[in-house]
Amino acid sequence: MLIAGFPAGAWGTNCYLVAPAAGEECVIIDPGHQATEGVEETLKKHRLKPVAVILTHGHIDHVASVVPVCGAHDVPAWIHPADRYMMNDPEKGIGRAIGMPLMGELTVGEPDDVKELGDGAELDLAGLRFGVAHAPGHTKGSVTFGMPEAADIPPVLFSGDLLFAGSVGRSDLPGGDAAELLESLGRVCLPLDDSTVVLSGHGPQTTIGRERATNPYLREVAAGYGNGANAAPRRGM
Secondary structure, rough: EEEEEEEEEOEEEEEEEOOOOOOEEEEEOOOOOOHHHHHHHHHHHHHOEEEEOOOOOOHHHHHOOHHHHHHHHHOOOOEEEHHHHHHHOOOHHHHOOOOOHHHHHOOOOOOOOOEOOOOOOOEEEEEEEEEEEEEEOOOOOEEEEEEEOOOOOOOEEEEEEOEEEOOEEEEEEEEOHHHHHHHHHHHHHOOOOOEEEEEEOOOOOEEEHHHHHHHHHHHHHHHHEEEOOHOOOOOOO
16 A cells, blocks of 8 residues: 655645555645645655545645645545534634635635535545544544554544543533543554554554554543543644
């Protein structure tokens, strides 16, 4: 399997391209702010043909390049219905003005073909299978994408802004909820095998085993919602 990722834009949001191998079809995950050039370079480097864009949530740092990427390759975008409104109204999703200079670099709106994600859905795209888990807390429509173990890689979780290396997503923006976020961590992340590779929306990759042992939020959930979650700053937009 091929997973190629790069941080993009003002928020350093990780965009991933996933394919069975070089020279095949691929799925693009979270093409955010200023990600278009990186997407095109990665497609060319690995000789990939995109068939879909899938989105972990609707914040502008994860969806800002959806319209040009989908339009250039005539592919659909998948998003949870609770976050779909942010594609047309990104400022509402973060509760403040983004700023005119930055807004001038964004293409706000929906691509021609938008499909909605549901909890427990399985997406069969580009010869790959992605399991969808609704994981609210950072936003109402946050999801993760899980991939089973393959011959050449361990299981993978594309966690969006739910779980980071050493931290979790913030819950103080519109639609965020700290209790929901902790519940999502417990329901989505704790049951996973320690070998699961976590590819998050920001920062470096990690594993469930490492986070189970060291992440204060995940440890709090495992211990039954104590006060330990206040020990580390939260991340993401």
